[in-house]
Amino acid sequence: MADRVIIVGANRRGEQIPIGELKQMCGRAGRGHERGSCHADIVVEECDAEYVRDNMGSKAQLNVQSRLCDSSLLAFHLVPEICKGNVTDIAGAEQWHSRSFHSLCGGKVKWDKVIKALHSVDAVKLVDGKMEATPIGEIAAAYYFHPADVKAWKDNFSVVFDLGLENDDVAIAWALGSVEFNRRSGDFGNRREVMEECRDRLPAGLEMMTGCLVTTTLWWHVFGGPPVGKMKNQAIELREDLGRIHRVLIELDKRLAKWDMMDFFDELLFRSRRSISAELSDLFKIPGMTKGKAVALHEMGITTPDELQRAKTTMDLDEVLGEGCEIS
Helix, strand or coil, rough: CCEEEECCCECCEEEEEEHHHHHHHHCCCCCCCCCCEEEEEECCCHHHHHHHHHHHHCCHHHHCCHHHHHHHHHHHHHHHHHHHHCCCHHHHHHHHCCCHHHHCCCCCCCHHHHHHHHHHCCCCEECCEEEECCHHHHHHHHHCCCHHHHHHHHHHHHHHCCCCCCHHHHHHHHHHHCCCCCCCCCCCCCCCHHHHHHHHHHHCCCCCCCHHHHHHHHHHHHCCCCCHHHHHHHHHHHHHHHHHHHHHHHHHHHHHHHCCCCHHHHHHHHHHHHCCHHHHHHHHHCCCCCCCHHHHHHHCCCHHHHHHHHCCCCCCCHHCCCCCCCCC
């Protein structure tokens, strides 16, 4: 590890970072080797200086608590144990929990509530009185997502496909963003209007879930939607998540939903990497196509390789296409 750590800022998304987290960051200096004194510098804005100066020496912020007091988080961690067969009933769940820090701290669990939550998202089933993981539970455990989100993706995309909305990017953003746990939050700053635009473009038959508008708007940006200002980093995080989500959707298609849309999901992954909207996607089947060329062609009313082929017989497109595009 480094002999010196520099922490820039004590504020995250408009809230002061807990002192305990700052101390943990400082503790990374010198961790893993013995080289005498190591140093940590914290550079903060003037408005946070007093907060950091007065609290860094305090021991009150060093209390360590278990997060397993949250039943939904506990359910998330229990699913892999059910998948492996280590937990098949409440007695097994209690034995597994007894080894946790939460139990050491005296934490109690309402197991009926936890098991009911897993049943409600089709993550587990009872077989001869024993709990077994369902495909949703197995997929969630394999790709490290909460089973509630895996079920939501299954249900959401089923609605989108049933309504024939697979070529509507806001509908796809809704399907990905209308989940309980894999959400993002924050302030769009001077780009707040993009959220209302996203809401206004939501197709009939789809309803925006409470707390999901921010995430849905960010997903829209991932697929070529409007700029999202200072929320761009959160959109990048979602785009990076799509690799795992893509595999979840492929597994759901093969094992449960039978949508026969695996090529569609592959295309979604490709489009996310270059922020390509659905209306431009057909043009990217042309070797050598770039986003700039695709946008220019679309503005000319050309949206498919066949349309481009016909247009070349009547229009001079050399200036638009330049070199690299191969039209057979």
